[in-house]
Amino acid sequence: MNRNKNILLGVTGGIAAYKACALTSKLTQQGANVQVIMTENAAKFVSPLTFQALSRNPVYTDTFDEKDPASIAHIDLADWADVTVLAPATANIIGKLAGGIADDMLSTVLLATQSAVYIAPAMNVHMYAHPAVMDNMKKLESWGYHFIEPGEGYLACGYVGKGRLEEPESIITAIEQHQAKKALFSGKKMLVSAGPxxxxxxxxxxxxxxxxxxxxxxxxxAAAKLGAEVVLVTGPVSLETSNKQIKRIDVVTAEEMYQTMHDHFPASDIVVKAAAVADYRPKQVYEEKLKKQPDDWYVEMERTKDILQSLGEKKEHQFLAGFAAETTNPIEYGMAKLDQKNLDAIIVNNVAADGAGFGGDTNIVTYVNKFQQKKEISLASKQDIADKLLLLISHDMKDEPN
Structure with a gap:
């Protein structure tokens, strides 16, 4: 997969820099075009000449050392890269990137590149677990950066624990697997509803x-990371979106969500209705605030439109999936919706179960496809569950049993 690929390797100042030599060699042997940028501290561990010999390309260490007067090196490299790899990535470079700091050649290129960036941390076990480092990594991950977790073992500082740079072979495998996975929904348009x-x-x-x-x-x-062009229709929530492949549309009422979902449905390939849409709304809406009454107050309610059923009735080429949040006989009620609403899949969750339901960061779901095949996904973060659900949807789009 790496043949003829332009790979930019950033090497920072840690003892694990020696492993970056082997990484450079293996990538070059696979036919990749490798350009190396070293920080000043990295050059204290390994000579730039080593990377020059292994990559067969000049090594960049200084922002102001312009090797070609016809171009600006840090912009040229940023545009050139298909993939950027940071190995080893110290706490310092992770903090710089999270803080938007560009004070040397490597950090400047990192802010300018639009390529996929893979970060392989290497540091002391306590540094890796420090709240500041953990927060920086979470921030970068939310921005679309990809982390290759360090291994556990004996560290150069004498400690035994998590913080050792992954082996070059494992780094290459992780990148290849992610690149292959990233193309899973390439060219697909996905419509997702969320929130209340x-x-x-x-x-x-x-x-x-x-x-x-x-x-x-x-x-x-998760869909955007897999290459999909995503339209996210959301009710009122406090969440933010940062991925450029996600077009966010904010709505308030069930009627607004109905109209927006139908507007974007014809052009969509995959539709997942995860929103918890009100089944009923007040029949009468008052323009002035109602004053407190001495007696009980009754609000007459009327049905809202069933978004999922209406989409199922209009479905042509789309893969349509919905959520069924239940508290009693969840699988039975979920499977009934699967048939009644002409769905390709239903994702059932018992919102009364510990670790599932509204508001939390975890969930427990059962995925049921139109073949009535069930796949239980045990307690996990909602991000992990999203990844697993999209893989199941991808499988079912090929009409293959899971």
């Missing part, structure tokens, strides 16, 4: 539910 809706009673009151939107947002993020 709000149904107005008067200027200060509305009916809603406990949905946080986290599951739908996780699906949108």
């Amino acid at each position: 809706t709000q149904e107005k009673v008067d200027p200060v009151r509305f009916f809603t539910n406990r949905s946080s939107g986290k599951m739908g947002f996780a699906l949108a993020e």
